[in-house]
Amino acid sequence: MHVLSALMFFPRGGSAHVARALACELPEHGWDVTLVSGSHGGHGDAHAFYDGLDVHPVDFDAGDAPMHPSFEDRPGAPDPIFAAVDDAAFGEHVQAWARALEEARAAEHDVLHLHHLTPIHEAARRVAPGVPVITHLHGTELLMLEEIADGAPWPHAQAWARRMRSWAQASERLLVLSPGQVERAVALLGVAAERCVLSPNGFDPDLFDRVPVQRAALWEHHLVRHPRGWPAGGQEGDLAYTERDTAPLAHGPVAICVSRFTAVKRLGLLVRAWSRAAPRLGPDASLVLLGGYPGEWEGEHPYDAVQATGAPNVFFAGWHGHAELPGFLNASDAIVLASVREQFGSVLVEGMACGLPAVAxxxxxxxxxVDDGVTGWLVEPDDEAALADALVACLSDGAERRRRGDEAYAASHERFSWPALAADLAGVLDEVADVADGRLAAPTA
Known part of the structure; x- marks a missing residue:
């Protein structure tokens, strides 16, 4: 059996990691995977990101397609929000992705697994109308639809809302990340709840686990000898550190945040909470910010927040490949995420899989x-004081931190490993592939 997995975006966010992980695991369950993905030079190169897989890149730099839009409205960004894209530009996207699907022989596949709700759906209608579609909702599309429902003033919002509802309603199944997304999908997309299948993101147990690391050497390598951190308007590596700067990372408690520098991630708030927490934690506690796609930020850059508050021991490690993440996590003591609209939180799962409790x-x-009080600490959105208190509680009590870390390790390995999640998805693919004459059999309970 063959499934085509298509993702409009170049590899940058969590959905690309999901597509790659499933493409690696599904063949074990009888499903060969062809990937069609957007591609962009540097860190966003699809050939490099999906190395070893059957990938058909759509190269934005080479003009294969216009640069993809976004579900986030970031003024000045090269990828405008979908709801601001007019009909003519929409047509150009559809035409380009129809060519890509034809080249990948989409019509010869048994199922199309389409990530998000994008013009790829319209292209698939034209190129492979007889192939059933599973739509994978990653949450950002629901956030845009909620803003449209609340009256966001984007000029083509209603046209996009109608398109997205139409694509969702034509899908045989919709994969959702968490139970709370089912109600939102039903309300926003007009789909039946029984067509929504819970499919959380996961982690690779062969990659993410407790592994001993030499902390001092790791932090010296990434922060002193080969720095990648960058300030607003700067280049990778502009934020570099000395061995004296990084000394606390070798023996003090370390909280790590893995994130893009977008507004919903609330990195400025995290830095300010850290500034509040630091006097209660002492001089050896550190916060590492790992991520920040080079040159991409919106609102307040977190380095500006450090400069404004004087927050001590905040280190910018820059953007790194996914395979490097376990080393950073195992050199840390807690995973923290201040995002207020995180649709899933894969980095929390990956941190927990390495034995870190979570603050979120x-x-x-x-x-x-996160099970508050068991696998970590949960706080209210945008509550700077509560976040500071949680950081202090986590990093100042080693015994409790380790207890919750042990619980986090067990829970993550039981609930979120990719091999088990891929087996569940293979069952959904088997079910959908059995659809005859374009009619959907009743979903199984």
């Missing part, structure tokens, strides 16, 4: 992942 916001995906 009690909303959306993190609220489903």
């Amino acid at each position: 916001v009690d909303r959306f995906g993190p609220a489903d992942i």
Whole structure:
């Protein structure tokens, strides 16, 4: 059996990691995977990101397609929000992705697994109308639809809302990340709840686990000898450190945040909470910010927040490949995420899989992942004082931190390993592939 997995975006966010992980695991369950993905030079190169897989890149730099839009409205960004894209530009996207699907022989596949709700759906209607579609909702598309429902003034919002509802309603199944997304999908997309299948993100147990690391050497390598951190308007490596700067990382407690520098991630708030927490933690506690796609930020850059508050021992490690992440996590003591609208929170799962307790916001995906008081600490959104208190509670009490870390390790390995999640998805693919004459059999309970 063959499934085509298509993702409009170049590899940058969590959905690309999901697509790659499933492409690696599904063949074990009888499903060969062809990937069609956007591609962009540097860190966003699809050939490099999906190395070893059957990938058909759509190269934006080479003009294969216009640069993809976004579900986030970031003024001045090269990828405008979908709801601001007019009909003519929409047509150009559809035409380009129809060519890509034809080249990948989409019509010869048994199922199309389409990530998000994008013009790829319209292209698939034209190129492979007889192939059933599974739509994978990653949450950002629902956030845009909620803003449209609340009256966001984007000029083509209603046209996009109609398109996205139409694509969702034509899908045989919709994969959702958490139980809370089912109600939102039903309300926003007009789909039946029984067509929504819970499919959380996961982690690779062969990659993410407790592994001994030489902390001092790791932090010296990435922060002193080969720095990648960058300030607003700067280049990778502009934020570099000395061995004296990084000395606390070798023996003091370390909280790590893995994130893009977008507004919903609330990195400025995290830095200010850290500034509040630091006097109660002493001189050896550190906060590492890992991530920040080079040149991409919106609102307040977190380095500006460090400069404004004087927050001590905040280190910018820059953007790194996914395979490097376990080393950073195992050199840390807690995973923290201040995002207020995190649709899932894969980095929390990956940190927990390495034995780290989590500090996160009690909303959306993190609220489903983290068991407050058991596997970590949950706080209210945008509550700087509560976040500071949680950081202090976590980093100042080693015994309690280790207890919750042990619980986090057990829970993550039981609930979120990719091999088990891929087996569940293979069952959904088997079911959908059995659809005859374009009619959907009743979903199984």
